[in-house]
Amino acid sequence: MSQPVIHNLETESHVADALATYIADLSAKFIAANGSFSVVLSGGTLIDTLRKLLEPPYIKSIDWSKWLIFFLDERVVPLDHPDSNYKLAYDGFLSKVPIPKSNIYPIKENLSPEEAADEYEQRLKQLVANNTLKTSPTTGFAKLDLMLVGMGPDGHVASLFCWHFQRFEKKKWVTFITDSPKPPPPRITFTFPLINSADQIAMVVTGEDAADAVKVALGEHASFGYPLPVQKVKPEGKLTWFLDSEATSGLK
Numbered sequence: 001m002s003q004p005v006i007h008n009l010e011t012e013s014h015v016a017d018a019l020a021t022y023i024a025d026l027s028a029k030f031i032a033a034n035g036s037f038s039v040v041l042s043g044g045t046l047i048d049t050l051r052k053l054l055e056p057p058y059i060k061s062i063d064w065s066k067w068l069i070f071f072l073d074e075r076v077v078p079l080d081h082p083d084s085n086y087k088l089a090y091d092g093f094l095s096k097v098p099i100p101k102s103n104i105y106p107i108k109e110n111l112s113p114e115e116a117a118d119e120y121e122q123r124l125k126q127l128v129a130n131n132t133l134k135t136s137p138t139t140g141f142a143k144l145d146l147m148l149v150g151m152g153p154d155g156h157v158a159s160l161f162c163w164h165f166q167r168f169e170k171k172k173w174v175t176f177i178t179d180s181p182k183p184p185p186p187r188i189t190f191t192f193p194l195i196n197s198a199d200q201i202a203m204v205v206t207g208e209d210a211a212d213a214v215k216v217a218l219g220e221h222a223s224f225g226y227p228l229p230v231q232k233v234k235p236e237g238k239l240t241w242f243l244d245s246e247a248t249s250g251l252k
């Protein structure tokens with residue numbers, strides 16, 4: 001992994017602006033190179049932070065028809081349930097851009113968490129097999145173009161939490177958790193080997209709730225002690241942080 005790029009921005013609105021420019025540039029670059037752009041969404045505040053993409057110039061300049069959308073983690077609830085990350089993303093972003101419905105990959109409904117994770121992993125493997133997605137030559141896992149990753153106040157990313165074994169998974173691409181400390185408890189999640197096979201990862205972290213974990217991850221003692229899940233985000237491609245001044249308040 002190359003050195004992470006860290007954008008220290010003033011407000012959440014500056015983060016939203018910088019993130020929109022970064023995503024639009026990557027979209028143009030990946031579509032020119034491969035004819036598609038695979039994007040992985042987190043839940044949480046990230047979806048609202050994508051709002052500037054819904055405005056000019058991006059809404060018109062991006063070739064939305066080439067986007068493929070995946071979910072970094074998902075709550076195992078129906079897709080129209082208020083807890084669903086798909087619903088959050090659909091209502092706040094996906095319904096407002098012309099991405100073909102067939103390019104959006106929500107989890108399958110009415111499965112157990114374990115079945116839903118296995119099914120999602122199989123679908124990713126099929127997309128690799130038919131060359132819709134690339135493979136990392138180093139890890140053999142799918143190589144998604146861009147993962148947009150949020151972080152919880154405890155330093156979790158996706159549904160990979162501090163004291164839960166899923167963070168150590170080495171073989172599976174997608175796993176499940178039935179006792180997530182952040183409700184709701186049943187979820188599926190990308191694993192670290194899949195996350196870290198990404199070409200580009202944006203860590204999008206705003207608000208003072210994140211300050212303690214940002215201090216641990218990016219402060220002078222970052223290499224001491226037991227790493228938070230966010231410290232395991234080390235893509236073979238490039239990692240770019242987007243932070244506002246509240247999130248970095250512990251570093252000053």
Ligand SMILES: O=C(O)[C@H](O)[C@@H](O)[C@H](O)[C@H](O)COP(=O)(O)O
Nearest residue numbers: 042043044045150151152157158
């Ligand atoms: O299912 C979820 O809730 C998420 O995907 C989760 O990993 C989220 O990204 C972080 O908890 C940050 O959430 P906030 O941005 O709301 O702090």
